[in-house]
Amino acid sequence: MNPDLAEAISLLPLVPQPPEAVGGAGATSEQLDELSVRLGYALPADLEEWLYQCNGVMAGPGGIYGAGNPRASLNIGSVMSLHPVWSGRCWIPVAGGGHGNAYVVDASRELFDGDPVLFIDVAEREDEPTFVAASGLGLFLVFLLRRELGERRWPFEARFVAERDPEILRLPASLLPWNT
Numbered sequence: 001m002n003p004d005l006a007e008a009i010s011l012l013p014l015v016p017q018p019p020e021a022v023g024g025a026g027a028t029s030e031q032l033d034e035l036s037v038r039l040g041y042a043l044p045a046d047l048e049e050w051l052y053q054c055n056g057v058m059a060g061p062g063g064i065y066g067a068g069n070p071r072a073s074l075n076i077g078s079v080m081s082l083h084p085v086w087s088g089r090c091w092i093p094v095a096g097g098g099h100g101n102a103y104v105v106d107a108s109r110e111l112f113d114g115d116p117v118l119f120i121d122v123a124e125r126e127d128e129p130t131f132v133a134a135s136g137l138g139l140f141l142v143f144l145l146r147r148e149l150g151e152r153r154w155p156f157e158a159r160f161v162a163e164r165d166p167e168i169l170r171l172p173a174s175l176l177p178w179n180t
Contacts, residue, residue: 004138005050011145015059027055031068038077039092044107044115046137047092060144062096083120085127091118094137095144099123103133103140112171119155119177131155131177135167 001009032051036043043051056066056074065076072078079093079102080086086093090108097103100122105115106129117140118129133155134140143154143164153160155177162169173179 001049001053002046002138004136004142005046005053008050008138008141008145009053011142011149012054012057012059015145015148017058025055026053027051027067031055031066035067035076038080039087039090041090041107043092044105044137046115047094047105050137050141060095060148061098062100062102064095064141064144065093083122083126086120089127091120094140097121103144105137111175112167114167116168116171118175129175131180132168132171132175133177134161135165135171139165 032043032048051067054064054066056069056071057064058074063074065074065079067076069075073096076093083093086104089106091104091106093102093104094117095103097119102120102122104118104120106118107115112135114136116135117133117137119131119133120126121130124130134143147154155161158176158178161177168176
């Protein structure tokens with residue numbers, strides 16, 4: 001398993017969740033296949049690996065999404081249906097940012113030869129990234145969960161983020177959070 005994903009899994013039980021939160025059991029192969037068919041392309045490897053471990057959980061400012069999660073607010077497909085433009089951009093919503101905003105994995109490979117996680121301020125423009133949150137899903141989840149545990153330097157403190165995620169510096173400078 002990707003070490004960042006393993007760290008995120010270890011952080012999940014430490015993050016405060018509402019009393020009605022249900023565990024974060026993993027997705028089934030069938031749920032992942034259905035999501036891939038709906039998207040029209042294969043899931044990025046890290047996202048698939050994550051979803052096998054955690055199929056949506058009420059952690060973070062707006063939850064971490066899953067594949068076929070019965071709770072619509074934690075279901076990648078349900079969230080995508082609210083933002084049809086994301087499908088054409090190969091953006092896969094992975095977490096809520098609060099206030100209707102979202103974090104998406106950019107599987108298009110247009111910005112970077114990986115699958116960076118972008119923050120989308122839907123009130124501003126749902127079809128353009130506001131900033132890059134991390135160069136990959138594993139680091140994004142670690143940053144997000146550590147923020148929930150009190151670490152406040154992500155995403156806007158350049159030195160902190162770049163030390164942990166040097167690959168983020170390969171993305172367009174205009175999309176780095178400390179430049180927006």
